[in-house]
Amino acid sequence: MSQGPESYLDDSKQLTDDSTFCFSCTPEKKCFTRCCYDINLVLMPYDILRLKNRLGMKSGDFLKKYTSVHVGFGSGLPVVVLKMDGPYLKCPFLEEGKGCTVYDARPGACRTYPLARMAKRSKDSETVEEFYYIVREPDCHGFRDGKEWTVREWKENEGIDEYNEMNDIFGELLQAKTESGIETLNADQIDIFYMGCYDIDSFRENFLEGPNLERYMEDPEVIELISKDEKELLKYGMRWVKKKLFQGGCLACAGSCSTEK
Ligand code: SF4
Ligand code: SF4
Incomplete structure (x- = not known):
């Protein structure tokens, strides 16, 4: 579920809600939790809200303890990234042998994988057009013997819609910045x-x-x-x-x- 250039985005096919793909992520897979190491996990505003509540923390304490912040090179805006732990760069919420300890509040990117969402809001419209690509991480065994899903079923199963709703409001803000012409x-x-x-x-x-x-x-x-x-x-x-x-x-x-x- 890495989000950087190391991601293997298959942009040969755009998926919509009725498109199908095959995927299963279960503890029996040899790769189980391997994807929770060494990732560039950028946190969206709603990810932070859900995580800090799951951990019973104030947002300021959560941000200080678990994240690093930099000003985006292209955007000039602050970007919040989850800090990885130790020499193997483990996600701080991964417990060996157990899996994700914040599963019900895991970030949107963790939920959406193996899909990546592209969303576009037209200037005069309130509606957001979205489609998805498959991300094929080479070490991920989830595509082998995978169960068939429609994109709609995957979104329901992973609880992605409320994250998308919040991310779209954040997207409005980023779009307003672009339209304002303000660079820094x-x-x-x-x-x-x-x-x-x-x-x-x-x-x-x-x-x-x-x-x-x-x-x-x-x-x-x-x-x-x-x-x-x-x-x-x-x-x-x-x-x-x-x-x-x-x-x-x-x-x-x-x-x-x-x-x-
Ligand atoms: S199947 Fe893929 S997503 Fe699931 S644990 Fe393995 S690498 Fe991670
Ligand atoms: S939040 Fe959970 S699912 Fe996401 S990388 Fe960390 S341990 Fe893995």
């Missing part, structure tokens, strides 16, 4: 991006609990919703970053207020 962010802007997308507990403290003027401008029903539901808070955080950094305003006023860019 200053340190304060990077902090805003990091807090609204990745460090959701700090965003809560800052936006919902601190003396924040933008909160008072927001609809009370929205404030109630995001106070009660952390997934909604993260959606709000990502849209807040988009508006603040790339669309010249604050989310609460919905228009172009004079918030500093």
Whole structure:
């Protein structure tokens, strides 16, 4: 499930929901958990939310303990990567002989493998077009004697849809950055991006609990919703970053207020 150039993406065929492929990953396979070593696992905002809750941690503590952050060479945006452990670069959540210890909260990329998702949102449309490619890691035995799946069945089985929904909101933010023509962010802007997308507990403290003027401008029903539901808070955080950094305003006023860019 590696995500770098070492990935073996078979882009000869685009798969849609009704397309089929054969795959089985079971503890009996010789390669079991081998794919949980030495991977460049980039964490999306929703991956972080699920993992930190699974581990009973605040997002800031989770990020400090388990991740490293760099500014993406092409994007100029902060990228969060899961730190691997020890000389063999083991995923910190893998327990030898047991498997993944955060299985119910494993990242979207771990769920989606052996598929890779490509998603595109047209500028004027609210809908996202998606298709999938197969990723054929050479050491993965999952393709041998595999069970037949449709892409739709795989997505249901692995619980991928809610990750895709959240990743698409993150995608809107990245698209807004591209459309804004802004190439680099200053340190304060990077902090805003990091807090609204990745460090959701700090965003809560800052936006919902601190003396924040933008909160008072927001609809009370929205404030109630995001106070009660952390997934909604993260959606709000990502849209807040988009508006603040790339669309010249604050989310609460919905228009172009004079918030500093
Ligand atoms: S079958 Fe593939 S995905 Fe499953 S454990 Fe083996 S290498 Fe990993
Ligand atoms: S999170 Fe779980 S499935 Fe994903 S790489 Fe780590 S141990 Fe493997």
